[in-house]
Amino acid sequence: MNIIEFSHVSKIYRKGFLAKKVPAVVDLSFAVRQGAITGFVGPNGAGKTTSIKMIMGLARPTGGVLQFSGRDPRDPASRRDCTFLPEQPYFYQHLTVRESLAFAARLYGLRGGHLAKDIEQTLETVGLGGNEKRKIKDLSKGMQQRVAMAQALLMHSNVLILDEPMSGMDPPGRNLFRAIFLSLAAQGRTIFFSTHILDDIELLCSDVVVLSKGRLDYQGPIDTLVHKGFKGHDLVVPRLPEALKEELRRMGCTLEAPGAAGDRVFVPSGIDLIQCQKRLHEHGVFCKSLTKRTISLEDVLYKK
């Protein structure tokens, strides 16, 4: 089952005195599976935050159909089992940490004598134990992010939507969040988060949605995307006779500038590496080294 379904969704803002049309999202169609950790990636201005706002009912699509938990996102019931962490934690500054979490809990309909204890335990989990009485305005951005995560854990929501949750976090904080995400995913929760930190995508996500200029660039398993970065294999071999070099060229390999260790043969992906190695073995040539040539995920995503 899909928790989030975009079907030809567009969002066009009107800016300025002449109400000039500014498209933020154009004909976007993708789905987020229940129980998956899905990364939402794209360069600045790709439409990620706009898409997340539409999911949370903060903005209305100009066209297309958007379903969240099987409902229109403008229906408050669609958010009953969901917690949202925005990029900047927008807490009421006049409240203490405890008051803020209690307020959020009561908006979800949680109440009762155990709430105070649950809040204390949750704050311990995110490393903010003992800070219940501090005013939100006295906390750093990283600490406020932890309060936001505490809110998500307190509600036991099955769906978490996060907009750059680790921005502003120190490395221990990011490690804590990663551990929490993996733990939640193991419990079958659905996590959908946007990020610029590609390490998090590779470490945490099973699926990824890539946007570019408001349009879908890629949607699918992260493995397929990582595989796109795979270019081929680099072989270092002893000096080759010209005839063998010609044969390797005919097979589709590239002979690159020789190094001190010998000749360098590049076997592109798509060319059978085993056959190339067989051919070399037939001529008594054995590889000195064999390495994969890949381009980084950043280059796969952001460089065309």
Next chain:
Amino acid sequence: MRSIFEIALNTIKETIRNHVVYMVLLFVVILILLSVSFGDWSVFARIQVIEDFGLATMSIAGLLLAVFIGVGMLGKEISSKTLYHVLTKPVARYQFIAGKYAGLLSVLALNYAIMTLFFMATLMFLGGHANWPLVSAIICIWTEMAVIISAALFFSSFTSPMLAALFSIAFYIAGHLNDLISINIASQKWSGFPLVLKTLYYLLPNLEHFNVRDHVVYNMALPRGFTEMAVAYGCLYVALFLIFSCILFDKKDL
């Protein structure tokens, strides 16, 4: 309903922790105390001056609170995006508006209760007494304040806090000058203009309906059922402003 209650409670906490409320309260208290000395300079009895001045001050206080707090309340939430904290939960936008209004009204009603107690105590200390016209005048001022705040919330649902403040002040002035519009209607030469004026006359609430200071100062009896009608009239406008606020806010991209 529980969401409205929780949002109202949060608004009460926020407003109580806002120093502007105490500044306005202090302002009213000081003016009421000053009015005690004004009575000595006036041809009217001292009690009449204090009654008139005190009621006028409370009316102005309602406008100040509406402008400084009411207008900023929604605008500040939109600009600081604290409403994300609420609207990303299972809370409808109309519940947010209703909760904000209920919270604000509760604090300001408490504020007015303190002003009223102080005002009554001052009057009684100087030999005056509470009578039904005085109580009715205070109820009417409370109702007027509720209408102004609902108007301020309406303006801030679709425009910036600065413009909403200007509109609220203009609304207050136009509301108190509404009677002049009906006088002007008959004297207009251009045939289309009376229609425009008539539309304005019926659209804008007549805030002078809530002004019964003359009855208090000159000890005149109020018509039977006047206070109840004034409160009903105010409630009608509050309901209209809140409904329109909800409609506009519901369509807004945040």
